[in-house]
Amino acid sequence: MKIEQIELREVQMPLISFFETSFGRTTLRRVILVRVFGEGLVGYGESTAPEGPFYNHESTATAWHVLQDFVVPRVFAAEISHPREVAPLLRPIRGHNMAKAAVETAIWDLYARLQGKPLHQLLGGQRKTLDCGVSIGIQESPAKLLDKIEKELLAGYQRIKMKIKPGWDVAVVREVRRRFPEILLMCDANSAYSLADLDRLKALDDFDLLMIEQPLAWNDILDHVQLQKVLRTPICLDESILDGEDARKAIDAGACRIVNIKLGRVGGYTEALRVHDVCQDRRIPVWCGGMLETGIGRAHNVALSTLANFRLPGDVSASKRYFRQDLIEPEVEVDPQGRIHVLPDAGIGFRPHLERIEQVTVRTRSLRP
Numbered sequence: 065m066k067i068e069q070i071e072l073r074e075v076q077m078p079l080i081s082f083f084e085t086s087f088g089r090t091t092l093r094r095v096i097l098v099r100v101f102g103e104g105l106v107g108y109g110e111s112t113a114p115e116g117p118f119y120n121h122e123s124t125a126t127a128w129h130v131l132q133d134f135v136v137p138r139v140f141a142a143e144i145s146h147p148r149e150v151a152p153l154l155r156p157i158r159g160h161n162m163a164k165a166a167v168e169t170a171i172w173d174l175y176a177r178l179q180g181k182p183l184h185q186l187l188g189g190q191r192k193t194l195d196c197g198v199s200i201g202i203q204e205s206p207a208k209l210l211d212k213i214e215k216e217l218l219a220g221y222q223r224i225k226m227k228i229k230p231g232w233d234v235a236v237v238r239e240v241r242r243r244f245p246e247i248l249l250m251c252d253a254n255s256a257y258s259l260a261d262l263d264r265l266k267a268l269d270d271f272d273l274l275m276i277e278q279p280l281a282w283n284d285i286l287d288h289v290q291l292q293k294v295l296r297t298p299i300c301l302d303e304s305i306l307d308g309e310d311a312r313k314a315i316d317a318g319a320c321r322i323v324n325i326k327l328g329r330v331g332g333y334t335e336a337l338r339v340h341d342v343c344q345d346r347r348i349p350v351w352c353g354g355m356l357e358t359g360i361g362r363a364h365n366v367a368l369s370t371l372a373n374f375r376l377p378g379d380v381s382a383s384k385r386y387f388r389q390d391l392i393e394p395e396v397e398v399d400p401q402g403r404i405h406v407l408p409d410a411g412i413g414f415r416p417h418l419e420r421i422e423q424v425t426v427r428t429r430s431l432r433p
């Protein structure tokens with residue numbers, strides 16, 4: 065595959081309403097889109113790095129720096145015949161997985177387009193429809209949260225994830241459960257607790273939750289082992305799993321019974337497939353997480369979610385939940401049963417809306433070998 069040019073482009077996309085987690089509130093997404101040009105076609109990728117280093121180490125600005133100064137030069141310096149070769153090429157760069165994934169996923173898209181095949185097919189994905197859940201942030205009041213949940217259930221979503229933090233947890237979850245006794249419900253703490261909060265975390269066992277996502281530190285495995293020993297509710301790890309080896313260690317140690325896979329967090333498809341397979345071998349289900357992606361990242365999440373071991377509803381939801389207008393055509397839509405229908409077109413399957421992308425671009429950098 066001859067790669068002739070790589071373009072970085074920062075776009076700014078206001079969210080329809082703020083998204084709040086235990087680490088802060090997002091109102092504007094600052095995303096880096098990557099275009100990889102080769103052999104007459106273009107592949108698209110998206111850096112899911114958040115605006116500031118509060119989910120993990122990365123931010124929009126660090127991703128731009130690492131892409132421009134380290135990731136892209138390494139790609140230009142190599143001969144690439146298959147996208148599987150990209151991740152090993154980037155291995156010497158420690159961390160910065162979201163920056164790496166932006167280019168890695170774009171090269172997978174380009175390769176699939178050059179083959180004239182859908183990306184999900186190249187990955188070995190079989191699913192034609194995906195079960196969808198939603199992630200709902202911390203709200204100004206429990207009443208607002210109940211309203212939001214009701215609206216998403218009416219739209220068909222199959223599973224509700226609510227963000228929690230100390231002070232917005234047991235009492236609120238109790239209210240949600242009282243109002244919606246039968247729904248698939250889970251919590252995501254984004255590392256807001258420690259083992260000192262054991263009683264509070266144990267209290268969540270009363271609400272028949274599908275799982276609790278990342279209750280303890282973003283870089284911890286061992287404390288999660290202690291916690292899982294005393295919780296009935298399955299723990300799902302997000303922040304703590306950066307590669308297949310992390311997944312193996314966490315599962316074999318008993319730190320979790322479910323794994324959330326995010327393309328950005330693990331550095332792209334090659335490692336996402338590895339995490340998927342490590343989990344599958346150990347009969348641990350996975351699901352696809354989200355980082356408030358625009359349509360480009362969303363389309364990649366759809367492709368990934370077609371793999372067999374994505375057995376639980378993911379945070380892969382409709383474009384219109386986050387953005388007034390998304391950057392792809394068609395937008396990602398969810399049917400009244402809460403399912404996404406996978407498109408058969410080449411590459412990521414959705415067409416980038418170039419004029420709209422141009423309108424929201426705040427800086428561009430074109431790089432050549």
Ligand code: OSB
Pocket residue numbers: 085119198199252254302353354355356357379380381
């Ligand atoms: O932990 O899953 C998370 C959004 C930003 C940062 C971290 C997380 C999230 C979400 C949103 O939960 C998922 C989505 O994109 O819908």
Ligand code: MG
Pocket residue numbers: 252254277278302303324353
């Ligand atoms: Mg999470």
